[in-house]
Amino acid sequence: MHTLERHGSAGLSSSLCELVAISLVALGLSGLPVLGSSPNVDAPTESAPGEDGEAPPPIQERMRVISDPIDRTPGSVTYLGEAILERQPSNDIHSVLSIVPGVNIQDEDGYGLRPNIGLRGSGSERSQKITLLEDGVLIAPAPYSAPAAYYFPTTGRMSGIEVRKGSSAIRQGPYTNGGVLNLLSSRIPSDFSGDFSLAGGSDGLRRGRGRIGGSGSRFGWLIETFQQQASGFKDLDGGGSTGFELVDYLVKFRVNSGLHTRRYQSLEIKLGRTDQTADETYLGLTEADFEATPYRRYAGSQEDRLESDHEQVQLLHLLRPSKSTDLTTVVYRNEFFRNWRKLQSVNGVGLASVLDEPGAYAIELAYLRGDLDSGDGALRVRNNRRSYLSQGVQTILGIHAGRRHDVEIGLRYHEDSEDRFQEEDGFRIVGGTMQQTSQGAPGSQANRISEAQALAFFVRDTIQSGRWTFSPGIRFEAIDFTRRDFGTTDPDRTGTALSLRTNSVRQWIPGFGVNFSIDGDSYVFAGVHRGFAPPGPGAKVETEAESSVNYEFGYRREAGAMRFEATAYFNDYENLLGADTLSSGGTGNGDLHNGGAAHVFGIESAFHHDFGAASGAGLSVPFSLTYTWTRAVFRSNFDSSFAGWGDTVVRGDELPYVAPHTVALHAGLVGKRWSGFAAVTWRDRMRTEVGQGPIMPGTATDAQLRLDLTVKRAFARGLEGFIQARNLTDEVYRVARRPAGLRPGLPRSILAGVSWHF
Numbered sequence: 001m002h003t004l005e006r007h008g009s010a011g012l013s014s015s016l017c018e019l020v021a022i023s024l025v026a027l028g029l030s031g032l033p034v035l036g037s038s039p040n041v042d043a044p045t046e047s048a049p050g051e052d053g054e055a056p057p058p059i060q061e062r063m064r065v066i067s068d069p070i071d072r073t074p075g076s077v078t079y080l081g082e083a084i085l086e087r088q089p090s091n092d093i094h095s096v097l098s099i100v101p102g103v104n105i106q107d108e109d110g111y112g113l114r115p116n117i118g119l120r121g122s123g124s125e126r127s128q129k130i131t132l133l134e135d136g137v138l139i140a141p142a143p144y145s146a147p148a149a150y151y152f153p154t155t156g157r158m159s160g161i162e163v164r165k166g167s168s169a170i171r172q173g174p175y176t177n178g179g180v181l182n183l184l185s186s187r188i189p190s191d192f193s194g195d196f197s198l199a200g201g202s203d204g205l206r207r208g209r210g211r212i213g214g215s216g217s218r219f220g221w222l223i224e225t226f227q228q229q230a231s232g233f234k235d236l237d238g239g240g241s242t243g244f245e246l247v248d249y250l251v252k253f254r255v256n257s258g259l260h261t262r263r264y265q266s267l268e269i270k271l272g273r274t275d276q277t278a279d280e281t282y283l284g285l286t287e288a289d290f291e292a293t294p295y296r297r298y299a300g301s302q303e304d305r306l307e308s309d310h311e312q313v314q315l316l317h318l319l320r321p322s323k324s325t326d327l328t329t330v331v332y333r334n335e336f337f338r339n340w341r342k343l344q345s346v347n348g349v350g351l352a353s354v355l356d357e358p359g360a361y362a363i364e365l366a367y368l369r370g371d372l373d374s375g376d377g378a379l380r381v382r383n384n385r386r387s388y389l390s391q392g393v394q395t396i397l398g399i400h401a402g403r404r405h406d407v408e409i410g411l412r413y414h415e416d417s418e419d420r421f422q423e424e425d426g427f428r429i430v431g432g433t434m435q436q437t438s439q440g441a442p443g444s445q446a447n448r449i450s451e452a453q454a455l456a457f458f459v460r461d462t463i464q465s466g467r468w469t470f471s472p473g474i475r476f477e478a479i480d481f482t483r484r485d486f487g488t489t490d491p492d493r494t495g496t497a498l499s500l501r502t503n504s505v506r507q508w509i510p511g512f513g514v515n516f517s518i519d520g521d522s523y524v525f526a527g528v529h530r531g532f533a534p535p536g537p538g539a540k541v542e543t544e545a546e547s548s549v550n551y552e553f554g555y556r557r558e559a560g561a562m563r564f565e566a567t568a569y570f571n572d573y574e575n576l577l578g579a580d581t582l583s584s585g586g587t588g589n590g591d592l593h594n595g596g597a598a599h600v601f602g603i604e605s606a607f608h609h610d611f612g613a614a615s616g617a618g619l620s621v622p623f624s625l626t627y628t629w630t631r632a633v634f635r636s637n638f639d640s641s642f643a644g645w646g647d648t649v650v651r652g653d654e655l656p657y658v659a660p661h662t663v664a665l666h667a668g669l670v671g672k673r674w675s676g677f678a679a680v681t682w683r684d685r686m687r688t689e690v691g692q693g694p695i696m697p698g699t700a701t702d703a704q705l706r707l708d709l710t711v712k713r714a715f716a717r718g719l720e721g722f723i724q725a726r727n728l729t730d731e732v733y734r735v736a737r738r739p740a741g742l743r744p745g746l747p748r749s750i751l752a753g754v755s756w757h758f
Helices: 010-029 082-087 093-099 287-292 351-356 362-369 611-615
Strands: 077-080 103-105 117-119 131-134 158-165 179-185 193-201 206-215 219-230 244-256 264-278 305-322 325-346 379-401 405-430 433-438 446-465 468-485 499-517 522-533 546-559 562-575 577-579 592-594 598-610 622-634 661-670 674-683 704-716 719-726 734-736 749-757
Touching: 082 158, 093 103, 093 117, 093 158, 093 661, 093 674, 117 179, 325 351, 325 362, 351 362, 598 611
Parallel strands: 131 179
Antiparallel strands: 077 158, 103 117, 158 179, 193 206, 193 749, 206 219, 219 244, 244 264, 264 305, 305 325, 325 379, 379 405, 405 433, 405 446, 446 468, 468 499, 499 522, 522 546, 546 562, 562 598, 577 592, 598 622, 622 661, 661 674, 674 704, 704 719, 719 749
16 A cells, blocks of 8 residues: 655655756866855845845845845835844734735735735735745745645744745746745854744744854854744634644755855755644634634534644855856755645535535534534545655856846756645544544545656846846746546555546746836836746646736835835736635645636835934834735636636626735834834735625625734843734734635734843
């Protein structure tokens, strides 16, 4: 009988070993010295590239997605540096990104552990329609064959976050319709230093972080851990945990040649591991039960539990053979295993159907609540056991051709896989307690391997001509998909019932951006880029790749402590894709469905200013205000087989889970030994079903208005205390009606702690 391996399919493993060997041989053949004196290549910075004239660290320059200087970037970009992240420290990426215009968010668990992030209406479900990176490397579990981000990097250990839309299409892929989210891990410090923090608060929330590292003349190192746990804010019928535990470790080590060496080199290895357990469920509430007890969890979810572990290895090499040329190469491997054991159905009826029509399924709802004893096997609990592998090698050659041209040539070979080996167990519920009555045959629910091999290539030139900056480029993606379905009666995978699907995609992705300097402080920019998303290994013959043409036009001004940017965009989709996942309320088979033509357009604006710095009052008074307007509509009629769109789509129907309006206001007051920061976020209600005209009852989320506060006080050199409140006014609101039933947002949560830096 097949046993699901945590590293995915074995065939892919040997390929990466060959890639590593080739890379190491190439380094050896270069004949260049590796060791020498150490420059401050990893000194931490709190500013955006170009914000204060300080260049990004050489070892990370090509792994960034925002160019330097930022004001000449021909497109909409946002950089959140460490100083901004520390104002209101959080491991919830939804909360962190609330200040970024153009980001679409759908909350799910209240802690941001399984984010749903979209960019410019791309679709937010499991963040699978954006290119997700950590330190410039693909980090989704299987970016091509299974991109749904059931693993997401630990936000609490990041030193910076980059968001780039539209113009990201050339350098980053494969998902180029919306944009790219790049999370920057902690850098190796130039001097011996460290910081530690401990905090505790509401609902058993505990959080700790430790980081220590330094650099010598020929090396640098970093060791870091981030750990968080909570008992959860929901109340399970009959008692029990609804919380989680997360443990994250990161280690980096670097060797480098001397700063003044003729041909500078550095080699950095990065090792990471993340373990998470969560007593989380897809089972929500009926409308009536939400009104009465919004933080209730039904007894039928007491067996639901997610267990996962993620391991990553990166080997990053930088070579600067001359002042005008640099070559950055990274070999990477990510392994992810998860088993989400959760309730699938009751009496053969899907959970969403029971909660949407409680009157029609009164007996099934009584079983879920534990109000009525059931027969054997009435409740089916699925072991959603999956193993993922993502690995490859990518290299970027930078050529500085005088003052006018900065050419980048990039090449990436990537392969990934998803291995599903799942079964369902039968349960009954007696006196509000679930009891197992049968065990499913291994692999009897899903028994398949999906794989992808992809070769990507891009060329981009940044051309300076007076006050003009032009950025033409082109990207090419060659992808081969394979799905081997061994059937539900062949757990040993002998191939007797093998079903094979293969498909290939070849796509050119051109783009062009332009930036014009009006007076040295003000700029206008515009761009047109091809949008693309691959169809995946589950695609049927009639399924097409997602494609669009994306336009943007914007204005930015930066003068002293003030920065303003406004962008209008229009994404013209020729074909939109929807993925059938459990989290979207579907069957979970992962198949992709054509959605036809669609238009997504909107306006993004951001204003940032430090009124204290401008007045010279001796206090810092940072202020940020962002606004996003988004409209996403289908432009064709079709019968849908994707649950997320319903049975029939009519031209003019709006896409679900896209908030028309979002506003975020962040303000602070910073003295010598104290600081206070407030964040007010308002998100308009979203449709949860496709439709047009007035939103019908039971088909929308609530509008959300949330206030977060953070206050800090320094007690001694390097020692600081803080207290943080999220959702201070304790607002109750519906954040989603998927996967099954209504889900609440995080209630008022208080966290207090201390931090020490040396």
